[in-house]
Amino acid sequence: MQIVILEGQFLMKIWKYIISLSFLTCLLFSVPNIAIAENQTESEFKAGEVIIEHILDSYEWHIFTWKGHHVSVYLPCIVFNEGKCYTFSSKVFHEDELYKTVNKTNSEELVFTIPHEGNHKGKIVILNADGTMKRPFDISITKNVMALFISCTIIIVLFYLVTKAYKKRGEKEPKGLQSLFEWLIVYVRDDIARKAINEKKVDRYLPYLVTVFFFIFINNLLGLIPIFPFGANITGNIAATAVLALFTFFITNLFGNKEYYKDIVNTPGVPWFLKFPLPLMPVIETFGCFTKPCVLAIRLFANITAGHIVVLGFISSIFIVAQISVAGGVGMSLFSLILAILVDCIEILVAYIQAYVFTLLSALYFGMASKEHHHS
Amino acid sequence: MELITPDFGFVFWMTIAFGIVFFFIAKFAFPVIGKTLKNREQKIAESLEQAERIHEEMQNIQAKNEELLKKAKEEREEMLNEARISRDKIIEEAKTKAKEETDRLVDAAKETIENERKAAMTDIKNEIATISIKVAEKILERELSSDEAQIKYINEIIKETDNQ
Numbered sequence: 001m002q003i004v005i006l007e008g009q010f011l012m013k014i015w016k017y018i019i020s021l022s023f024l025t026c027l028l029f030s031v032p033n034i035a036i037a038e039n040q041t042e043s044e045f046k047a048g049e050v051i052i053e054h055i056l057d058s059y060e061w062h063i064f065t066w067k068g069h070h071v072s073v074y075l076p077c078i079v080f081n082e083g084k085c086y087t088f089s090s091k092v093f094h095e096d097e098l099y100k101t102v103n104k105t106n107s108e109e110l111v112f113t114i115p116h117e118g119n120h121k122g123k124i125v126i127l128n129a130d131g132t133m134k135r136p137f138d139i140s141i142t143k144n145v146m147a148l149f150i151s152c153t154i155i156i157v158l159f160y161l162v163t164k165a166y167k168k169r170g171e172k173e174p175k176g177l178q179s180l181f182e183w184l185i186v187y188v189r190d191d192i193a194r195k196a197i198n199e200k201k202v203d204r205y206l207p208y209l210v211t212v213f214f215f216i217f218i219n220n221l222l223g224l225i226p227i228f229p230f231g232a233n234i235t236g237n238i239a240a241t242a243v244l245a246l247f248t249f250f251i252t253n254l255f256g257n258k259e260y261y262k263d264i265v266n267t268p269g270v271p272w273f274l275k276f277p278l279p280l281m282p283v284i285e286t287f288g289c290f291t292k293p294c295v296l297a298i299r300l301f302a303n304i305t306a307g308h309i310v311v312l313g314f315i316s317s318i319f320i321v322a323q324i325s326v327a328g329g330v331g332m333s334l335f336s337l338i339l340a341i342l343v344d345c346i347e348i349l350v351a352y353i354q355a356y357v358f359t360l361l362s363a364l365y366f367g368m369a370s371k372e373h374h375h376s
Numbered sequence: 377m378e379l380i381t382p383d384f385g386f387v388f389w390m391t392i393a394f395g396i397v398f399f400f401i402a403k404f405a406f407p408v409i410g411k412t413l414k415n416r417e418q419k420i421a422e423s424l425e426q427a428e429r430i431h432e433e434m435q436n437i438q439a440k441n442e443e444l445l446k447k448a449k450e451e452r453e454e455m456l457n458e459a460r461i462s463r464d465k466i467i468e469e470a471k472t473k474a475k476e477e478t479d480r481l482v483d484a485a486k487e488t489i490e491n492e493r494k495a496a497m498t499d500i501k502n503e504i505a506t507i508s509i510k511v512a513e514k515i516l517e518r519e520l521s522s523d524e525a526q527i528k529y530i531n532e533i534i535k536e537t538d539n540q
Contacts, residue, residue: 239386
């Protein structure tokens with residue numbers, strides 16, 4: 001009973017912190033937007049562009065705009081073309097739209113640019129002499145990559161601290177950060193892994209499930225903090241979710257047992273004519289192996305992106321109304337801010353739920369691939 | 377369209393970064409955490425079991441104590457009873473012995489008295505006879521010539537009187 005009360009108090013503390021954080025989030029979200037609005041006084045305020053710009057990746061990290069002057073962190077570009085590596089700061093595109101460099105081996109001139117339109121919009125391309133564009137092999141440290149490094153560092157540091165606490169405190173009761181982590185780890189272990197996976201195989205999958213849960217959860221939360229160096233949309237990026245889903249896909253299929261593969265080829269519980277002469281069920285099952293991770297990737301990406309869009313939408317509505325009348329903008333700001341705070345609170349919930357869902361579904365797939373007896 | 381097209385550069389970095397995080401957690405963090413959690417759970421389970429066992433043992437001991445107490449009480453009762461019985465017996469014996477002793481003493485006294493009385497009687501008889509003879513002598517001195525015939529006659533008379 002005592003423990004439950006203590007945990008309750010602890011959660012209350014965290015909750016208070018989260019509420020105030022989300023309030024701050026909304027306030028700070030409005031700062032760059034105000035700046036954008038000021039910057040575009042002549043032209044119209046385009047909410048869609050602002051939102052999409054935030055959702056998407058970029059080569060520089062725009063922090064805010066002050067009196068028409070952009071304050072950004074310029075990140076390094078790393079581009080490979082025909083086996084040669086070119087590195088330069090993204091600041092070059094801030095100074096001039098074209099960046100010219102010389103290939104030292106054949107002293108050919110290369111022109112890099114970031115087009116505003118077309119297929120390669122917003123990406124570094126090589127501008128050929130005849131005006132065509134070629135997308136080079138691009139592993140630049142973009143805003144999302146930078147944010148990813150930061151969040152990974154945070155995760156590793158947090159886990160390092162927790163592990164240290166475990167080593168130090170041994171079998172004594174957890175304390176501070178350790179108890180928060182233990183709560184989540186035990187939750188992942190008991191309520192997700194052990195319920196979905198065969199008792200004997202749980203230990204094999206548990207480290208991955210814990211990693212994926214904390215990775216998604218922490219990145220989701222960091223994505224909600226608008227202050228530099230957070231607020232990037234990592235888990236709302238299809239590439240990130242696709243990589244996570246691929247990890248799940250490979251782990252599911254590499255550790256799948258004989259029975260799992262037998263079930264795919266010879267699906268139990270369906271009439272024979274669905275398997276022979278036309279192997280309908282095996283085809284569907286095989287297809288299912290690939291659709292499962294796709295669903296995982298798309299669900300996470302869509303949920304997190306949608307959350308960011310809704311929050312930004314509310315904030316943007318202030319400026320849309322403000323363009324019509326200033327008084328309306330002031331009135332709208334109050335209304336939008338309240339709504340944005342509410343949505344931010346929901347987003348915190350979503351951050352947790354999506355981490356939970358991804359982990360749970362991964363666990364279910366692992367469970368399916370490693371179960372021993374199946375009902376006939 | 378850009379929104380739903382995975383960018384290769386990010387996929388590349390994401391794989392590396394997530395791989396590192398996964399490696400760190402799976403290799404260094406989780407084994408320690410998982411092991412500690414398991415150990416702690418085991419310890420708690422063991423402690424609970426031990427507490428249960430101790431509780432049971434305590435109950436056993438208590439039951440044993442109670443039984444012992446009961447036994448002791450019974451023994452004491454029995455001893456008291458025995459003591460009471462032996463006491464009564466001793467008293468009874470003493471009483472009988474005392475009575476016997478008194479009876480014997482009384483009997484002895486009676487016998488002595490009887491003997492004394494008989495002796496005294498004999499003495500008295502003899503004395504009386506002698507006196508009677510002397511008296512009769514004196515009376516009959518003059519009347520009777522033979523003494524012996526006289527004494528015989530007198531003794532017969534005395535015997536007759538005795539028997540009466």
